[in-house]
Amino acid sequence: MKSSIADFAVISPRTLAEALASLRQTPPPVPLAGGTDIMVLLNAGQLEPGVYLNLYSVPELRRPIEVSAGVRDAGTWGAGGADPPGEVRLSALTTYADVRRHAEVRRLLPMLPLAAREIGAVQIQSRATWAGNIANASPAADGVPPLMAYDATVELSSAAGVRQVALSEFYSGYKQTARRPDELITGIRIPVPAPGSIDYFRKVGTRKFQAISKVLLAGLVELGGSREIRKIRLVFASVMPFTYRARKTESVLEGRRLEPGAVSLAVETLRTELKPIDDIRSTARYRLKVACNLLEEFLGTTMGC
Amino acid sequence: MSAPAEEKSSFVINGKSWSGAVHPLKRLLDTIREDVGLTGTKEGCGEGECGACTVFLDGQVVMSCMVPTCQAEGKQITTIEGLAENGRLHPMQESFAQEGGAQCGICTPGMIMAAVAYARDPGSAEDMREALAGNLCRCTGYIRIFEAVKKAMAK
Ligand SMILES: Cc1cc2nc3c(=O)[nH]c(=O)nc-3n(C[C@H](O)[C@H](O)[C@H](O)COP(=O)(O)OP(=O)(O)OC[C@H]3O[C@@H](n4cnc5c(N)ncnc54)[C@H](O)[C@@H]3O)c2cc1C
Ligand code: FES
Ligand code: FES
Numbered sequence: 001m002k003s004s005i006a007d008f009a010v011i012s013p014r015t016l017a018e019a020l021a022s023l024r025q026t027p028p029p030v031p032l033a034g035g036t037d038i039m040v041l042l043n044a045g046q047l048e049p050g051v052y053l054n055l056y057s058v059p060e061l062r063r064p065i066e067v068s069a070g071v072r073d074a075g076t077w078g079a080g081g082a083d084p085p086g087e088v089r090l091s092a093l094t095t096y097a098d099v100r101r102h103a104e105v106r107r108l109l110p111m112l113p114l115a116a117r118e119i120g121a122v123q124i125q126s127r128a129t130w131a132g133n134i135a136n137a138s139p140a141a142d143g144v145p146p147l148m149a150y151d152a153t154v155e156l157s158s159a160a161g162v163r164q165v166a167l168s169e170f171y172s173g174y175k176q177t178a179r180r181p182d183e184l185i186t187g188i189r190i191p192v193p194a195p196g197s198i199d200y201f202r203k204v205g206t207r208k209f210q211a212i213s214k215v216l217l218a219g220l221v222e223l224g225g226s227r228e229i230r231k232i233r234l235v236f237a238s239v240m241p242f243t244y245r246a247r248k249t250e251s252v253l254e255g256r257r258l259e260p261g262a263v264s265l266a267v268e269t270l271r272t273e274l275k276p277i278d279d280i281r282s283t284a285r286y287r288l289k290v291a292c293n294l295l296e297e298f299l300g301t302t303m304g305c
Numbered sequence: 306m307s308a309p310a311e312e313k314s315s316f317v318i319n320g321k322s323w324s325g326a327v328h329p330l331k332r333l334l335d336t337i338r339e340d341v342g343l344t345g346t347k348e349g350c351g352e353g354e355c356g357a358c359t360v361f362l363d364g365q366v367v368m369s370c371m372v373p374t375c376q377a378e379g380k381q382i383t384t385i386e387g388l389a390e391n392g393r394l395h396p397m398q399e400s401f402a403q404e405g406g407a408q409c410g411i412c413t414p415g416m417i418m419a420a421v422a423y424a425r426d427p428g429s430a431e432d433m434r435e436a437l438a439g440n441l442c443r444c445t446g447y448i449r450i451f452e453a454v455k456k457a458m459a460k
Contacts, residue, residue: 010329010375032373036353039371042330043351052330056376097365097429121439122430123419124353126365127372 007049008042012057016186019058020159023182029053031184033093034127036120037136061092061186067104070192084195090188096125096143108192111146111201111218118142118203131185134167137175137242139277144243145218145235146201147188154178155187162186168235171242197222200298203237204290206281213238214282217294221302227258234295239276239287248273249295263299267292316377318343319387329375334358336374337384345385345414349441356440359415360384366422368439385414388421397421397457406453408444416440420454427458 011029013019022029029051032038041047055061070086085108090099096116099105106113119125119133119142133143134154144167152167156179167188170178179185193199200219205211216237222230232253234246249270256262276287315324318341325340332351337360338344349355351370358369361383388395397417400406407413416437423429423436430436433454442450 005328005330008328008330010373012329012375012378034371035373035376036371039332039373040352043332043370054329054373054375057378101429117431117435120353121356122422122436123356123359123366123368123439124371126362127367 008047009051010054011051012054014057016058016060016157017159019053019055019061019184020157020182022053023184024159025051027051028181031055031135033129033132034095036124036128037132037138055092055184061184063091065090065094065098065102065105067108085192087192088190090130090190092131092184092186093129094131094188095127095129097122099130100125109146109150109190111149111199111220112143114201115142115146115203115218118205130188134170134188135177135179135185137171137177139174139240139242140212140216140238140281141243142203142213142216142237145216145237146199147190148235148243148245149199149218149220149233150190150193151233152188152190154185155189156180156183157186158183164189168245174241176242193220194222198302200294200301202294202297204294212281215239215287215290215294217291217298219295219298221258221298223258223302229253229256229258229262234270234298236274236291238281239274239291241277244274246270246273258299258303260303263296263303266299267296270295312375314374314378316380316382318382319384327374330373332370333360333362333372333374333377333382334369336377337369337382343384343386347411347414349411349415354439354441355412355415356419357412357415359418359440361418361422366419383418385418388417395421396460397424397454400453400457400460401450404449404453404456406445406450412440412442412444416442416450420450420457424454424458 011022032052033055066089067085068087070084096119100113100116130143133141148167153164154167156163165178198221203213203216205213218235220233224230232250234250236244249266252269253266276284278284311326311328314327323341327336337346347357349357353368353371360369363380397420419437419440
């Protein structure tokens with residue numbers, strides 16, 4: 001191990017209030033969740049010396065996954081009976097393994113377990129958190145795109161109060177996020193998609209497991225009775241400097257009937273909308289090509305079904 | 306900042322309570338090897354990639370090089386030394402020995418921990434290969450390992 005551990009201190013608060021109060025210090029302590037990003041830096045001698053805030057000691061941050069009922073829509077769900085599920089809430093320390101094990105989440109939000117199983121290996125999945133993946137702000141984060149495609153909201157808490165930020169508004173540049181240093185992500189709220197929504201998740205990497213994405217697309221589309229696109233979300237990882245929602249391409253598609261002409265128009269729009277990164281894992285040219293192919297595959301399989 | 310002192314840390318390891326003074330960010334891997342004195346758990350990469358350091362933390366498989374010791378506080382840890390019972394090897398250990406699932410042995414403790422976790426809860430991964438995808442072996446070519454796991458699970 002290359003870092004000198006004596007340069008680091010850890011606070012283990014017992015309550016959320018204590019944790020939030022500690023974040024008012026200057027400089028504020030750095031949150032430590034599952035440690036799968038932080039410990040890699042520590043072991044490589046690249047972690048910033050300072051004070052770390054151990055989130056595991058705070059029971060409020062370890063709440064189990066909650067599924068709450070939504071508003072009943074008689075048209076879709078029929079009168080009477082139970083309310084449909086409306087929202088899923090992950091807590092700060094919800095891990096990928098927690099999601100893979102949760103039967104209701106697997107059914108309601110199928111892209112989440114698909115993403116979870118491709119992150120690291122099982123030993124990473126039992127520690128790594130969704131909130132850590134969001135806060136770490138890697139352009140290659142695999143957990144963020146499906147959450148963004150599902151229109152998730154990030155719950156940010158500080159000693160001053162709680163605010164909700166749409167995940168699609170959370171990033172503004174490479175490693176630039178809406179989180180203030182005195183804030184913790186205390187929850188992630190995900191609305192359950194309308195019945196009949198079709199999703200798409202594909203990670204393209206070098207290997208099946210333990211590989212960082214070269215290109216990833218998480219998509220969600222809601223079709224009307226005559227196949228018109230009511231709503232579509234297209235979220236890419238590893239293509240732009242941050243998790244990117246292709247809003248221009250989405251708006252070209254929304255309101256249009258899903259047919260071959262719409263697909264080629266969308267692919268053309270995407271080709272000019274994306275300005276892919278070049279890095280050690282892949283080239284901009286490869287990324288652009290694969291991103292367009294993934295979009296074509298998503299819309300094509302959706303049309304075919 | 307003044308150099309922070311080590312702190313008291315306690316957990317249960319292989320059924321026995323342990324406590325000692327450890328820096329809270331010290332890797333659980335190092336605490337197990339240096340402070341508890343159990344050297345069966347190995348270090349390969351120190352980056353979460355190879356699985357040689359796999360242990361159970363409250364029943365879940367984890368890479369112990371990724372766990373700061375403060376997050377093991379009050380928890381149950383099982384290492385490779387904790388699998389044998391009454392001096393008899395665990396059936397997975399027997400099977401690795403019989404099938405030639407171990408050569409140099411560096412990956413073996415972690416590989417066996419991951420295999421035991423999968424055998425206990427086959428629903429935890431889609432299949433055996435996925436359950437062992439976090440454990441690298443440079444010697445065996447994996448086939449004998451897979452055979453060993455299959456045979457142990459069939460028993
Ligand atoms: C071997 C290996 C393989 C990996 N494979 C993948 C992969 O395939 N795909 C992928 O996307 N990632 C991968 N990762 C990266 C990592 O596992 C994920 O980013 C993970 O989700 C981070 O979560 P954590 O709880 O471990 O974060 P930590 O390391 O604890 O923290 C990460 C960052 O988020 C901040 N943070 C954490 N929680 C909060 C909170 N509640 N509020 C505010 N800030 C917070 C921390 O301060 C830190 O900056 C891999 C890591 C390893 C070691
Ligand atoms: S030493 Fe922990 S995963 Fe390689
Ligand atoms: S037996 Fe040598 S690395 Fe697996």
